[in-house]
Amino acid sequence: MSKSQGPMQGEAATPEQAQDWVGRVDSRTGAVSPEFAGMVMGALGHPAAPQPPIHTGAPLPVLWHWVAFPEFVPISEIATDGHPKLGGFLPPLPFGRRMWAGGKLSFKGRFAVGEAITKRSEILSVDFKTGHTGDMAFVRVGHDLRGEGGAQIREEQDIVYLPIPDQFRAPRAIAAPESPVFSEAVEVGPVRLFRYSAATYNAHRIHYDRDYATGAERYPGLVVHGPMQATLLMEAAMRHTGATPTRFSFRGVHPMFDGHLHLQAEADGPTALRLCTVAPEGHQGLQARFEWEG
Template sequence: MSAASLMEPDYTDWIGRTETREGGVTPNLAGMLNAAVSHDLSPERGVRPGMELPSLWHWVAFPEFVPMSDLGEDGHPALGGFLPPLPFRRRMWAGGDVRFAGVFHVGERLTKVSTIRAVTQKEGKTGPMAFVTVDHVTTGDQGGVIEEEQNIVYLDIPPVFRPPRQVPVPERMAYDERVPMNEVRLFRYSAATYNAHRIHYDLPYAQQVEKYPALVVHGPMQATMAIEAAERHTGKAPARFTYRVVHPMFHDADLRLVGALDPAGGAIEVGTATFEDYLGLQARMEWTT
């Protein structure tokens, strides 16, 4: 039976489903994340209580403490709890839209309310797929608020790796930086985020089961590095950050952090890229003047 026929069940019961979680980023956790995403051009950061939390670091504040018995073959929590039990073996963080108001701090108590907005079936170039859109509102005890839309894609595992269409790097780049990428960095980020998805650390699984040529670099890690570079080069704090993963990046090649200023002002187009001049993550940071 194909995934398309299995999509016949009605998943509208999941739309509007909400969960609330409490969390935060301790100094130890901030240190773990900093060690995973930093590179030679990154700013030196302290990890003391009260330090302003860098952009997107709130993503590590809510680890899922799922029992081993409740994990799927891929290392993700099995579907059918908060997320609907879609009939696909591969799921990935496809992109999102983040809006910032205020800041969070190391050690601050954070609360995240997540709501499933939509479950959408589509027919892609490689077959049927589904998208789940989740809205998150994260608030801090000190008044900061981050509102975001997260898009998760579900699809079948192909018999062989089929790379997507390549999106070229932007023209007239304001910067182009090289970041070393390897198994150790991917392991450290998986550990800091408590992410057990096997495509990031289990090479035989990534190659033999999910048909990737190498370990896959985390999309959220790429976004975190991309926004740090954008802030560092513009000297601006983000009001909005939109991003999408357009091509997988792999552990066996260093990646580039690239950025091109919007001629209209108030924004910069950023992303990660290969040395073959195509993007892995395509993003845009906007700020208020």
């Protein structure tokens, strides 16, 4: 079967054209230098969390591989929202909002600070759906990461594309756990959000440009990064269990806004925790599951 004719430059792909992106591959090599690690530590630190060692060769905190592959895109190739323009590795879909919706990971070993890491990424699927907010699309990307010391991560990342609404409509609120095994408060003000954006080289303006977030994208405040919430939950789970994860999954169920949040957990059998971030209003923001070997 012949492939559909692709979109012209600057045009959005149709659902049929978007399938041409399935199977696209990108390979890169990166590392988390002590300098990058220091930036992440400065963005994630809070009173309950001890500072990890960040010298060359120290164990890389889990999920910090997300800063190893920044997209060094010229300003001329940045879209209005601050993301790199679509149409290269990711398909140019006809929606104004793009967000990291969730993902799942499995781990073998640990990377080290300063270690060279190779990453092979592949577009696994592009699916168009209709929900209570209207049409949307999900792009699933698979990542295989290998460190020169033998550690490996298999990751599947879900990216959601949505239309920008005329006003903010909150999703259904999911209540916080009634009896969490731990609950820690973390301040998530503008400085933390800016620092995490800088550490991850993420210029999406909803995280640091309040006028853009509230005016252009109709949010009631600055949006807390989903990956930052996942990383805070990961650190808390490892600290409270003393365990190293074998699997971890997460998904956003409600946007979280600047102010503060709580990290909470419930037991889910002998070797798993159900985790969530909780907004001041009492609803969950990001849900996760942390698993380890018994």
